[in-house]
Amino acid sequence: MRYTIETSADMATWQPLESIYGLGHEYVVTMREFTPPPPLPPGTPPAAPVSLPFVSASVRMQPATGAAGGTVISWPALDGSGPVVVRIDANLDPAWSQVPLYARRFDDYSFFVWHPDVAIDPPAENPQLGAADSGVLAALEANLPAMNLEVQNSVAQARNAPPPPPPNPDDRKFWRIYVDATLDTDGDGSPDWAEFEIAAGGTGVLVAGVTADPFAADTNGDGILDGAQMDRDNDGTPDSEDPAPDDATAAFPIGPEPRYGIFPITNADPLHLGNSPIQISDRGTVLYPNGTWAAGIWTPLIAPHGISSGFSARVINDSDTILGVASVKVREDPEEFAGGIWSWSNPQVAPAVVSANAGGATIFASPTEDFATSTNPGPVLDNDGRFFMQTHGWQDANTSSGSIFGYLHLGRWKLPEGQTGALEEPAGGEMRWNRGPDLTWGFRQLTDSNGFVTRKGVVRVPQELPELSFVPANVFASPGKPVMALAEAGVNESAMAYVKGTWTAAPAYAHAIDMSADGTAIGSPLQSKISQICANGKWKTLPLVAPNTAGGWDGEDVEMMDTTPGGWILARRSPILNEYAVLMPIRLDGLNPDYVTPPVPPDATPPEPPEYLSGGVDRTSTTAVGGTGRLYENWIMAPKGSEGNNVRIRAPLNAKSKLTLISPGNHVGFTPELLVNPVTTVKFAGIDPESGDHRIDLRLGDAGGGGEQLKSLSFPIKVKVMKRRTVKIAVHKVVGSDEHGNQTTPANYPTPALEALFETSLETYLNKVYGRQTNTFFDATLFEEKGPDQTGIDFDFEGGNNDVKLNVSAAPAAGSELAKATPNPKSGVENATANIDIWVIGGGVRLMLAGKPVYGAHFGGAGEGKCIIDGDLLGETGLIANRLLLHVFAHEIGHVLTGDGHPDEGTGVAVLNWKTDLGIAVNRADPRDKDRLMCSGKNMNLLYPGSQLVKKEWDAIEAWLKLKKIGETLLPPQ
Numbered sequence: 001m002r003y004t005i006e007t008s009a010d011m012a013t014w015q016p017l018e019s020i021y022g023l024g025h026e027y028v029v030t031m032r033e034f035t036p037p038p039p040l041p042p043g044t045p046p047a048a049p050v051s052l053p054f055v056s057a058s059v060r061m062q063p064a065t066g067a068a069g070g071t072v073i074s075w076p077a078l079d080g081s082g083p084v085v086v087r088i089d090a091n092l093d094p095a096w097s098q099v100p101l102y103a104r105r106f107d108d109y110s111f112f113v114w115h116p117d118v119a120i121d122p123p124a125e126n127p128q129l130g131a132a133d134s135g136v137l138a139a140l141e142a143n144l145p146a147m148n149l150e151v152q153n154s155v156a157q158a159r160n161a162p163p164p165p166p167p168n169p170d171d172r173k174f175w176r177i178y179v180d181a182t183l184d185t186d187g188d189g190s191p192d193w194a195e196f197e198i199a200a201g202g203t204g205v206l207v208a209g210v211t212a213d214p215f216a217a218d219t220n221g222d223g224i225l226d227g228a229q230m231d232r233d234n235d236g237t238p239d240s241e242d243p244a245p246d247d248a249t250a251a252f253p254i255g256p257e258p259r260y261g262i263f264p265i266t267n268a269d270p271l272h273l274g275n276s277p278i279q280i281s282d283r284g285t286v287l288y289p290n291g292t293w294a295a296g297i298w299t300p301l302i303a304p305h306g307i308s309s310g311f312s313a314r315v316i317n318d319s320d321t322i323l324g325v326a327s328v329k330v331r332e333d334p335e336e337f338a339g340g341i342w343s344w345s346n347p348q349v350a351p352a353v354v355s356a357n358a359g360g361a362t363i364f365a366s367p368t369e370d371f372a373t374s375t376n377p378g379p380v381l382d383n384d385g386r387f388f389m390q391t392h393g394w395q396d397a398n399t400s401s402g403s404i405f406g407y408l409h410l411g412r413w414k415l416p417e418g419q420t421g422a423l424e425e426p427a428g429g430e431m432r433w434n435r436g437p438d439l440t441w442g443f444r445q446l447t448d449s450n451g452f453v454t455r456k457g458v459v460r461v462p463q464e465l466p467e468l469s470f471v472p473a474n475v476f477a478s479p480g481k482p483v484m485a486l487a488e489a490g491v492n493e494s495a496m497a498y499v500k501g502t503w504t505a506a507p508a509y510a511h512a513i514d515m516s517a518d519g520t521a522i523g524s525p526l527q528s529k530i531s532q533i534c535a536n537g538k539w540k541t542l543p544l545v546a547p548n549t550a551g552g553w554d555g556e557d558v559e560m561m562d563t564t565p566g567g568w569i570l571a572r573r574s575p576i577l578n579e580y581a582v583l584m585p586i587r588l589d590g591l592n593p594d595y596v597t598p599p600v601p602p603d604a605t606p607p608e609p610p611e612y613l614s615g616g617v618d619r620t621s622t623t624a625v626g627g628t629g630r631l632y633e634n635w636i637m638a639p640k641g642s643e644g645n646n647v648r649i650r651a652p653l654n655a656k657s658k659l660t661l662i663s664p665g666n667h668v669g670f671t672p673e674l675l676v677n678p679v680t681t682v683k684f685a686g687i688d689p690e691s692g693d694h695r696i697d698l699r700l701g702d703a704g705g706g707g708e709q710l711k712s713l714s715f716p717i718k719v720k721v722m723k724r725r726t727v728k729i730a731v732h733k734v735v736g737s738d739e740h741g742n743q744t745t746p747a748n749y750p751t752p753a754l755e756a757l758f759e760t761s762l763e764t765y766l767n768k769v770y771g772r773q774t775n776t777f778f779d780a781t782l783f784e785e786k787g788p789d790q791t792g793i794d795f796d797f798e799g800g801n802n803d804v805k806l807n808v809s810a811a812p813a814a815g816s817e818l819a820k821a822t823p824n825p826k827s828g829v830e831n832a833t834a835n836i837d838i839w840v841i842g843g844g845v846r847l848m849l850a851g852k853p854v855y856g857a858h859f860g861g862a863g864e865g866k867c868i869i870d871g872d873l874l875g876e877t878g879l880i881a882n883r884l885l886l887h888v889f890a891h892e893i894g895h896v897l898t899g900d901g902h903p904d905e906g907t908g909v910a911v912l913n914w915k916t917d918l919g920i921a922v923n924r925a926d927p928r929d930k931d932r933l934m935c936s937g938k939n940m941n942l943l944y945p946g947s948q949l950v951k952k953e954w955d956a957i958e959a960w961l962k963l964k965k966i967g968e969t970l971l972p973p974q
Contacts, residue, residue, distance in 0.1 A: 002938075004178040011174050020103055020112070056110045057136050058185050060215060063092060064122040072122050073140060076185055076215050079130025083186075083216045086129075087122035088141055093148035095155040102151065109139040113147070114215075116199070187941050188217040189227020189240045189930070198232065206231035206238055225944070235499070236480035243537025249497035249506035250537045251481045252519025256619050256650075257535050258567060258585035259634050259716030260546040261659075261698045262553050265580045267708050268293050277580055279562050280570035282318035284582060284657035284700075289313050292320075292347045295657045295701035296708035299347040311342070314371055315380040315387075318564060321345055321415065323381050325367055328353050330405060337405065341365035341389055343415055354389075354413060356423040363393035363423065365413050370432050380433060385415035388432050388442070391423065412440075430458045435475065438462045441485070443471040459485060465498055472496075474514050482506075489513045489524045508537045513560075516567040520585070522560035532560055533569075536623065546583065546714040547632030548695070553581060553713050566652030566678070584659070584700065586716055588634045589648040590615025590772070591681065616645045616773050618951040620928060621912060628952065629903070629910030633718045635951040636684050638668050639775040640723045641971060644685035653678055660699040660709070661717075663687075667694040668719045686721030691958060694719050720954055722775040723968040725961050729893070730834035731762070731782045765886040766893070769933065769947045774957050777969065781834070835964055836865035836896055838889070855888045855937060858895030865964070867892035887933075887945035894934050894949070898956040902936035904929035910952035 003020050057075045064070040064087050071092055074085040092115070102113040129137060183192050198205065198212035205212070207229040209220030217225050230239045235251035244250040265277070268288065279287045286293040289312045291300040304311055304326045311326035321343060328340030341364070342351040354365040368390050371380065381387045391408040410431070414424045432442035443455040444467065457468030461477050473488035484506065487493035495509040512521035512534060521534040532542050543554045557574040567585035572578070616637035624630045639645055653659055659675040661682070671683040688694075696719060698712035763780045770776040856869040869888055901908025912929070929935050931946035934953070940946070949957070 002179075002183040006176050006178060008174045008176075009172060054105060054108050054110050055132070055136065056112075058112045058114070058215060059136075059140065060114045060116070061092060061096075062116055063119040065119045066122065068122075070122065071144075072120050073137070074215060075133075075136060078132035078136065082218075084127065084129065084133050084136075085123050086126045086137060088137075088144075090141065090144050092144075093151055095148075095151045098155050099151050102147065104147065104150065106139055106143045106146070109136065109143075111140070184227070184939070184941075185214050186217040186226075188225040189941065190230045194230070194232055194239065194245070195226075198230070205229065206236075235482060244508060247508060248499045249482055249484075249504055250508040252478075252537070254536045255518060256587040256589065257622050258520060258545060258587055259622065259632075260533075260542075260569070260583040260585055260714060261700070261712035261716060262546050262549060262571075262714045263582050263584065263700045263710040263712055264551065264553075265293055265582065266710070267296060268298055276578070277561075277570060278314065279316050280564060280568050280582060281316050281320050282564040282566045282568060282652055283320055283654050284568050284584070284652065285316060285320050286570060286580075286582060287313055287316040287322065289324075292316070292322075296710050297656075297701070301344060301347050302350045304342050304351050304353070313344070314367075317381045317385075318383045321381065321385065322347065322351075323354075323387065324351070325371070326351075328364055330362075330364075337364065337366075337392065339366040339392070341367060341413075354415070356413075358393070358423065361394050363391045363408060365389040366392045366407075368410070368432060382434050382436055384436055386412060386424065386434055386437065388412050388434060388440075431460075433475075435477075439475060439477050441472055441475045457485065459483065459498075466503060468496060468503060469493070476515060478517075484509065484515070486512050486514065486521075487524075509534065514563045516563050516585075517565040518567070520563070520567055522563050522569060532558065544632060546716065548715040549713050551713045564652070568652055581713070582700075584651055584657075586634070586698075587650040588617045588619055588636065588717070589650070590617030590619075590636075591646045591648055615647070617647055618949075618954075620931065620948060621910070621950045621952070623928065624912035627911045627913040629912045629950050631951055633716055635954075636717065636719045637773060637775065637954060638684040638686040638719045638721050640686035640688070640691070640721055640968070642685060643971065644669075644671070644683035645772070646681050646683050649675060649680050649682055650678060651675065653680075657700065658702050662697040662699060663694060663719075664697060665694070667692065667721060668696070684719060686719075688721050691720070691722050694721065720951065722954070722958060724775045724777065724971065725966045726777045726779055726969040727836060727961075727966060728779045728834045729781070729836040729838060731780060732837065732839045762886060762889060766890055769890045770893075770949075770957075773949045774954050776957060776961065834865070835966060836867070836893060838866075838892070839868045855884070856892040858892055858900065865896050867896055883945060887940075887947070890947065891933055891945075894953075897960045898934065898953050902934055903932055904935050904939045908934055909956045910934075910950045912950075 005020075007015055055078070057078070059073060059075045062072050064072045068089075069091055070087050070089050072085065072087050074083050076082075077084045096115050097117045100115050100117065102111075102115065104111055104113075181191060181193060184190065185192050192214040195212040195214040205226075207220065207222075207224075209222070210226050210229045211219045212230070213219050213226075217227075219226055227240050228238055231237065231242075232239055232245050233242070233248040235242070235248040237251045237253050239245040241253035242250070243252070243254050265286065268275075268277075268291075275289045277286045277288050277293070281287070284294055291298060291313075293299075301311075301313055301322075301324075306329070307326050311324055313322050313324040315323045324342050324344070326340060326342050328337040330337050341354040343354055344351045355362050357363075366389065368388065371389075388410060391411050392406060393408050394405055395408065412424045412431070412434070414422050430442045430444045431440050434440040439461050441457065441459040444458050446454050446456065448454075455471050457471045459465045459468065459472065459475055461483055465483065468485055470487055470491065470493040472485035474486040476484045476486075483498040485496045485498075485503070486509065487495065495506040495512050496503045497506040497509075498504075509515070509521055511524045513524050515521035515534075519534075519537075523532055523534065523539065533540055533545050535545060541556070542558050543549060546553075553573060559572045559574070560569055561572055562570040569583035569585075571581050571583055573581070616639075618631065618635040621629050621631035622634060636647055637645060651659060653675055655676060661670045661673050661675070663669070667686070667688045669683075669685045669687050671685075672680070675682070695715045696717040697715070698717070700710045700712070701708065763778055766778040766780070770778070856867060858867045869885075869892060898909050901911075903911055929946075930939060930941045931948045933947050933949055935946055
């Protein structure tokens with residue numbers, strides 16, 4: 001973790017004193033000096049405060065194996081990407097075995113040293129180092145004797161000297177420590193503290209070869225960041241995708257959060273309004289005892305042959321096969337058997353009695369005591385046609401009356417295609433429910449000496465697991481995930497997960513009664529007033545996931561009854577009103593047009609598109625709680641014009657349950673408008689002549705199919721139409737000076753042959769980031785350097801005293817923050833035609849802000865288009881050169897367009913508060929903040945910097961464009 005010690009005299013303004021890197025070790029800092037300095041002689045001016053920049057390095061030092069000995073040293077490279085690993089001849093003092101962590105500053109270098117007490121192999125030969133890394137190595141070798149001596153003294157001395165006497169009570173000074181637990185030195189997506197914890201003996205990792213090393217981003221060299229492969233709780237979900245990385249029972253990965261359309265059931269059979277719906281299938285079909293309802297169409301059940309009344313449907317699977325109860329005619333007395341099981345392959349087709357031949361006799365399926373009802377539907381019929389049910393048939397009673405008809409045993413039945421039924425196998429008395437041949441569950445009934453009956457839950461997957469204290473109503477077993485056992489509604493039991501050989505309470509799903517294939521769960525009606533739907537491991541009330549709901553369906557009295565693998569939900573508004581609705585989950589993905597989807601089977605879900613360019617969909621703000629950027633809806637940016645924006649819409653749709661998109665007022669166009677498939681790419685194009693925010697209406701069903709097309713009571717999708725605009729930027733090169741004051745050559749800048757390529761690469765990158773998300777494009781011009789009359793400029797940033805003298809090729813206007821040291825520049829001015837001017841420092845000079853090196857900075861007043869960038873990043877190699885520098889341009893331009901602040905630091909126009917596991921909304925860095933363009937440098941993923949802009953930032957960018965009077969850019973004729 002990183003600890004920043006700050007001080008204040010009034011507790012209003014805090015000044016950082018020092019930042020240290022540590023994990024549980026003791027670090028002593030002087031808080032007050034009580035001996036005042038001697039007074040200055042009369043007339044002596046006060047000395048100017050001096051704060052010199054220093055280089056901070058996190059270093060690992062271990063003894064080298066082999067006869068030559070020495071020490072192996074590694075640290076994150078300063079001249080490039082990845083770690084530096086070198087061997088030096090000097091040895092570590094034996095006292096280091098008792099000092100695993102060490103921090104000390106020597107002149108211009110501040111070191112944090114991690115010392116695992118185990119020898120490792122040295123590199124075959126030391127690598128060639130750049131200037132910055134060579135300086136680190138030289139400082140380490142020069143100061144290792146002093147480090148060894150300090151370590152010896154530290155071991156010999158258990159504590160520091162006693163503290164000084166108390167201060168004068170009239171003096172006031174306050175201190176505080178800011179703890180940054182999100183520090184990720186190697187930028188692999190896994191915080192340092194987690195990697196140290198694993199290295200110290202914590203739980204393992206997800207992929208063979210990955211090791212916990214906070215200073216190496218890809219320890220097994222497979223090209224995938226370790227943070228995307230680490231799995232601290234061993235639940236099969238990488239930490240970067242885990243809603244609770246320390247809870248092995250919460251294993252469903254974080255994904256696009258569903259937003260629901262709510263469609264009321266208004267036209268079920270009016271002659272049977274007293275009948276309540278029982279279940280919903282994954283086709284959106286709602287089962288009633290006497291028929292089905294789907295997308296506004298009511299279909300009555302055909303009665304069994306010869307039976308006009310007294311039959312009742314009980315259960316439906318996701319293929320819309322139905323089981324029910326009705327009388328059965330048998331050949332011998334009694335002629336009528338009242339408890340037979342019938343199956344409907346289609347509501348409008350006569351059902352067949354479920355029976356089978358055994359030993360020349362006919363046996364019939366009959367309902368168990370746990371057969372589904374409207375209050376407890378249960379997963380009785382699996383999608384493969386299997387179900388557990390009793391068997392009745394003729395048996396020899398060994399009496400003078402001969403054979404009798406009665407109960408035989410419990411069995412697992414199957415509905416083969418084209419047959420009435422088949423008894424697949426007998427079953428023990430404890431099996432009642434199943435989700436296929438390899439997942440069954442039920443109960444074992446026990447009776448004590450006093451006749452008291454108890455039931456213990458039994459689960460097989462397919463081997464039997466330890467007994468549960470309750471009989472589960474639903475059990476789920478996903479590949480690589482813990483087995484989940486959920487209790488039925490109305491019982492005082494908590495969900496359990498089978499983890500590491502034992503049943504463990506699952507707090508994330510404590511009161512869940514059913515869940516979909518992606519882990520989205522519904523809660524018990526007893527708990528529905530506080531939490532109805534669990535998405536991404538967090539429980540939410542219905543208005544959070546079904547936004548802008550009308551018609552009274554946004555209250556606490558809505559109860560969730562049943563859900564399906566694809567996420568359909570059957571809901572009841574209240575037992576008194578007896579109103580019902582179906583909820584359809586909708587997820588949006590912004591597509592990257594440069595991404596080629598790999599081949600996938602027709603029935604498989606396409607993979608997630610890359611997240612570093614969101615394609616004009618804001619689905620991040622929906623996962624936050626509070627904050628200025630919090631939104632309930634999924635937002636889409638629709639470019640004005642015919643080019644449109646392709647968005648992937650995922651919803652459990654089919655030929656029966658279709659979805660139509662409608663734009664009230666015809667502000668937005670859709671291609672296509674009618675959605676039939678579970679995954680559809682839709683082009684959203686703005687039709688309005690002006691930009692604006694618009695809602696999208698959803699219609700379920702097909703008005704031409706004989707039913708009623710239903711309007712959603714909620715509005716989960718909204719669209720922002722944006723004009724196409726072009727922003728002109730002027731990039732100016734700045735010449736630096738060395739430590740002797742001599743002008744240097746900007747060697748790190750592109751040669752003239754590469755300047756055009758650099759300009760093109762910059763425009764391409766900016767257009768991908770801003771064009772796809774805000775319909776804003778860029779025209780970049782890279783300016784040549786001036787002659788010998790360049791003007792010296794003092795770059796002085798507020799909050800720091802680190803002045804860097806530079807010569808600028810195109811000086812800023814007099815009076816601006818950048819030019820306050822030179823009110824009358826002799827040559828060069830801001831580019832008259834550019835909307836944004838960017839000065840890039842070169843020649844080995846680092847850009848300093850508040851005493852620390854930074855990549856870039858925005859300066860000037862509101863609406864001013866000025867920023868400065870450390871161009872020495874051009875001297876980096878590999879991913880840093882290709883991504884980081886272009887990201888810095890985009891990020892600093894983002895400050896020009898949206899203002900100051902970083903979302904992960906709780907500042908800016910779109911701060912998102914994230915919810916902790918305790919349900920507390922806090923301003924803190926979250927892994928999802930790293931996907932955002934405006935994430936600060938301290939939390940940014942250096943190898944894969946984020947580029948997402950959220951909707952509130954779209955609004956701020958459009959406001960800046962209007963302020964600068966940047967008009968619409970017309971596309972060239974096609």
